[in-house]
Amino acid sequence: MIVALYYYIHLVNTLENWGDRFLDHYTGKTAVTYSNTLKQSFEAMSERGLEAIGLRDIRSWLDELDCAHTTRVKHLNILKAFFNWVIEQDDSPIRRSPTGKRFLLAAPPDTLQERILSEAQVAALIDAAAPGRDRLMLRLMYEAGLRVSELCGLCWKHLKAGEISVYGKGGKSRRVGISPALWELLNADRGTAGEPAFASRTGKALSPVDVHRVIKSAAAAAGLPDGVSCHWLRHSIASHALNNGAAPQLVQQSLGHSSLATTTKYAHILPGQRLGDFVKV
Template sequence: MHQALPPALREAVDDFAEHLSRVRNRSTHTVRAYVTDLVSLFDHAVRMGCVDLAELDLSVLRSWLARLRTTGAARTSLARRAASARAFCAWAHRAGLLSADVGAALASPRAHRELPSVLRADQAAALVDGPTRRVTPTDNPPAADLPNTHGAPTNPATTGRAAGATSGEAAVPLRDRVLLELLYATGVRVSEACGLDVGDVDHGRRVIRVLGKGGRERSVPYGVPAQRALDDWLHRGRPAMVGTHSGDALLLGARGGRLNPTTARQIVGAYAEAAGLPRTSPHGLRHSAATHLLEGGADLRAVQELLGHSSLASTQIYTHVSVERLRAAYRQAHPRA
């Protein structure tokens, strides 16, 4: 669809994508999302007879959103696409491609924010401790093998070397353990965890250096259990899995390359299923970490900095989670509830 656009519109999309990537330092995923939204907008504009960027106006933007709404687009999708249109129009106006910022007056539906589901502290502990549980030959481990990078399976309940297992296979549970520990201990995003290098770990101060959204760097502390998991992985696990393509990556896949976020999500999901927990993702562990910090008395601003939120409003949703959990406990336990 991108190639089918008129040259002027296609060039505008490409220039904006380059601006997002080089100037705004947005991730490849973010740039791709913006481009997808703009291609959809311009495809609609062409259908309305708008073949030049100068012909873009507020009525075109509004009719585009209206058409998306009639096709069943969710409020969150409409809000995101409207934000993409506003960002593009503001850039195009500054770049002299539009005589006015036609997107400034574009309203969008307020996205309905559902409260994130979180694990209880004991459930989170059961999940994180999954790789450390040992089984004997007479035990009955879960039937489903844990998906690994490039399809190499490992059983979530096994930590020691199984009969005939290679040293790399025995190291996988150590990798899984440090992944789970870091996700819950620090609340980092899965992409941030997978992007860590060995040099990003400060063992003396027990902090990791994280490169977050927009290229923003922050330091996040972790606790003693995560330190133990890191020590085991770096001394016994990583050397067994390291390969020619490992580079400085902290977490490795089965073939020695950097662990990718998709595999990390599969790992978390498999351990959650093995522990009999609700369906859980790395983002669920991030939600749980933030909620448990606030329930333990952590300052909201401190949690914002730990999570790497640019806006405090993003962090405040976890205060609502804590209140809802308190209300649920009250309704269940208080005789006058």
Template sequence: MQATALTGRAPAAFPVPVQAKNDARLIALWLHGKGGLTRKAYARDVAAFLAFAAKPVHAVTLGDVQAWIDALVVSGLKRSSQGVKLAVVKSLLSFAHKLGYCAFNTGAAARAPKGKADLNARILSEAEVFELFAQAKGRDRTLLRFLYATGARCAEASGLTWADFNEDGKGGVTVSVWGKGEKLRHISIPAKIWGEVRALRRDGDGPASPVFRSRQGGPVSRSQIWRIVRTAAAKAGTGRDVSPHWLRHACASHALDRGAPIHVVQSSLGHSSLATTTAYCHARPGVGVGHFLGV
């Protein structure tokens, strides 16, 4: 029996080639094409899960996944972080099933525990945001204002170079950032913010030079950005465990509060789903809709 030109089917006697002979190869195939930061985070989460389960991927059961979820809950990890880690493991198990590495998609039935939505608790008021600005100076203050004005993620701001900014000659400025999944998006920024950012440029800086520099001259690291935000929040007396992502939440929420079209906010923040952007509307019901970025 031979394959036909119409069906392209291989003879039944020919076995389907094995795609992965071990977990390491499976995970390498699954991570292929993902961005560098994503690969590291996903690999870390999967390694932690497999260490917990103490068995190879093909032997993992639904009970293993559920026990791991329970352990995450007991650890006190934030509910949103629990969901992210579960999504990573479910993605791997689904991929393993599609590849024929596992007989079943073990993670399909796994569900993260339900709990009270806490997005509203992680949205700073405009007054709180401006108080953060007041507690920082120089580069740190400019960085905080940039994060708020653009909704850029911590890693996106860390990797910015001067080549990422584009002036249109009419007073408008856009910054190009590489987001999750290696997706490129372009964000318009206010002239005032651009003026502050541009003031950080040093003589001799070229297109590839970092915008936000560390004291050693390289790009400011994500951990440094976390410290900058945490320090400002502590000085401002917010009384909350503020992270850089809170400024992204504030950017989205305040933009919608001031009447920015939801599809524009979605595009600016790089949300793949409109539902993600819409969550900010539900997080602060009763707040009047009324454009933002007058920072």
């Protein structure tokens, strides 16, 4: 029993030592991210020992993780970087990486279509929200393609001359124009510059949890599918705008997509559409 325990501790320390040496090359957020991945994987595979870890061990660990596909891919890439570094060292106990160059994670089924509401469903959702603040913020979230965090961060000073200044993902900012009808509704009860555009009863800005609660309540009242969330409105406006003839570049700029490829995945071929309908001969 004592011998077995010593052997187990020795294997753990071996993995940890290699991990520490690898992490010495990184700092800041990268070091933290890499460290978290190595720690989780080492805890799951420590009984194998560095030289005994194989592709099956890594695949099994990744499959058991309760996380998004993109997170699994991130973990795999970090492990690939780690093992590639190990085999380059003079005292490496392994000659080849257990991940292999060709090992990729299969992409999950594309469920985007399931998270796009029809225009009639969006209208029903907005109408089912309480009149005033709730109905207005759902309409703005849809028409401007806002993320829930962007909506919660809006102050009146960000709304000027028919446009809103949006501070979004990755610290990027963009300006989004809104319709005259919606602009008129927003300005009907305008507050001072520094006040939140959508506030709670105490005057503080609504939190994402507050907005999600409004969405869930309105979706249930409208008889919409389970799982409707704030982000469904963003998916929906992208699809509706493109299918109604909006330029992909306009949708990309308005939603703050970093790549046009992200935007065009919302474009769909409508029943009965033909190339000849878009040209004049």
